[in-house]
Amino acid sequence: MATDYIVGIDLGTTNSLVAYMQGDSPVVIPGEDGLNLVPSVVALDENNQIIVGNAARRYLIETPERAVYSIKRLMGRGLEDIRDELKLFPFQLAEDLQPGEVLRIKIGERTYTPPEISALVLRQLKRNAERFFGAPVTQAVITVPAYFNDAQRQATKDAGRIAGLNVLRLVNEPTAASLAYGLDKKKHGIVVVYDLGGGTFDISILKLHDGIFEVIATNGDTHLGGDDIDNLLIAVALDDIRGELGIDFRRDFRNDARRSGETVARIRQAVIEAKIALSSQPTAKLDVDLPGGKKYRREISLEGFEQMIQPIIDRTVGPCKQALKDAGLKPEQIDEVVLVGGSTRIPKVRRLVQDLFGRVPHTALNPDEVVALGAAVQANILGGGSEITKEMLLLDVTPLSLGIEVAGGVTDKIILRNSTVPASATQYYTTQVDGQTNVAIHVLQGERELARDCRSLARFDLKGVPPMPAGMPRIEVRFLIDANGILRVSAREQRSGQEAEIDVQPSYGLTDEQVENMLLESFDFAEEDFRQRQIIEARREADTILTALAKGKKNLAWQELSAEERRNVEALEKTLVGVKNGDGYHAIREGIDALNQATMHLAELMMDTAVSTALKGKAMDDTDIEEGPQAGHPVAKADFE
């Protein structure tokens, strides 16, 4: 479709956003509730309906075992690496999970893989965009932490596909932020992006010139963020409670998961509010209702808070220094430091950044939105570009060295970290045994010397090597890291020219087949699905207005209309009933609008009745009040400025 919109999506640990390029500037697309931020929270309600975003947040407290948050922490990871996360987060794993299997999380009675949960958030964003454009959206740019490894990136791409999105590009979050920052072409120089979000930390050093955004070095920590600060404060609170009141919610968790889960969730909410308050106040209060009628009250001073979080924030210093070293730069050579991520609102973090780089960081951009806005700029570039983006080009790097395991359990690095992508390397293999037709390759990511200290990416089995004496075959294996930072492998036996078949066992990921089976929405029917959804929503709206009208007719105000007005309204009512169950979206839409218009007078009269009745002191029925001013306008269209 020529007018297909490509959107930019920030799939964050705590919040997600969708944005697009509107003329010369990127703008965030709000949800139905008018808010820009969609919390990355997924819940199942009592009827096993999926709830995403703000509406899902209350389930975190009410029925925590039916809700999940910060799922980004589990993307592309295996059972062995999430032991720490399990201690700190209320993730419930499926009971029958085997080591080596893709993770599955329990939400209520159902289980989902992390990509599926992320896909539910993506689908919400997709719908928000479609509602906004009034057209299907099937293409997107999704951002990932720069320090995400191959498995984590692949998981994000899978999530996009499951949600019915063709992911045109994964963009690194700091690079996206720099796009939003550098949209003004006059920006040039060496820019550092310090991105501290809910769950991940990235530091990227870029060179901006002539519209080229070139990443020189990047570093980070994929388990470091606001969540860690929250967990620290929760631990302190739980210790307090155990000391003061003798209740140990951590121990009792196993005995009464629901009650403890709720309590911990309440404490978490209180702690987050306090943390945010301390960004502008010298003290904050914790005031939490505990089961059994008790209360937990504590005051936190800014000083105490800063002391507590010092070790967490200090963890960002190492990656910053390493990035500077890799870039061959000193802090004095940096022209600008840009802050990204909600956690950079903390004054202590800002001071740390200022000390590290010797300059006041740039804070004019909204740290919550800048990544999504940058993704929208990239989406625009990929879509063919517009006047303002046509000179822009992104040159990003791979954050981790790519290696092959060789004899002795050592890693042989074939593509070094901070290499500009796309990047490739070629290795030659041969066979050890006469007639051997397979060659196994173990690919790793990381900087350590020993294979066991690096991250296992995948095992590649090269099949179909023509049988020859041992040592004869010359198998050329090409490793290519694409612009998304994801690895592809191809192989060819040179003497025979035969392409080898490559069987990939991703270490922590889904196979293509598994992804296909999980698709929430099919691409082929995107247009069809979208129209179907439009019709369903329109019918719902029609039902609402017809029900309201039925009640309205029983109201005294109905009698105050002229006979002609009543005839008119009833005629339109009949028309709407007639088209409501058909397939004509526009007919339903027109019918709703016409009836709305015609019942405005009735609505006003009912409003007056309600008001005057209230003034008379008569007890008002809830339903009467609801129907009053809203009878004719059950679903207000959101205003998008």
Added chain:
Amino acid sequence: MESKSLGSLIIPGQAPAEATPSCWSCGTMRAVHFCSSCGKVQPPVPVDYFTFFGFPRKLNLDASALEKEFYALSRRLHPDLFAQANPEERAFSLEQSSMLNDAYRTLKDPIKRTEYLLRLEGIELEEQSKQATEKARATGKLKKQVVPAGLLEEVFELNMHLEELRTQKKTGEDDPALLEEIGKAKLSLEEKFDALFNELKAEWNKWDKFVDNGTTDGTEAGRRKILDQMLDVLNRRNYVRNLVRDVNEALE
């Protein structure tokens, strides 16, 4: 850390004529990335990195000219520009830009450039790198050691000092005189390291002149001699670098 990967396909010598026209004046070959008629991106030709950029196979290289060419080619070859193109073009752009990045990374760094040229000319590098050390440790074999002539005494003395230092560290002893000796030796090595780079540049000039004069000054032997000398300088330089690294590690 230096990569030992050769990168994409290298065919020393000739490249397919249609896709690599040469300059009428100096004979420098240059790979064609786009069709001159319709402008569509082409699959990458299996050429060496110099030809990819259209630079002569010389070691003195104008860094800013290379950078300019890199950005110019990036602006036309990057996959982002082909997001809406057909799968064939997308594949070509991916191949071309990975070769572009690999080529730029190799030619930009003086040492990598030298090593690349040596390999192009058929010379294999000796393994003096830390990688070889680790591998040797892992397999229990001895690393190949070639102590450059003229350094034997210095190296012998320094290694003795370092052994002493390591022993002292275990017993917690502190010997400022020893540290001073080692400090002086390190400085001397660092000076030698810089001097070796100048030596390398001298060899570069010889090579470049050789390329300019063509093969009229004869000889395969002459060509080999320059290459072997360059290899020798590189090996000595690597050796000194590793030694300095060992000293730094011991001093920590």
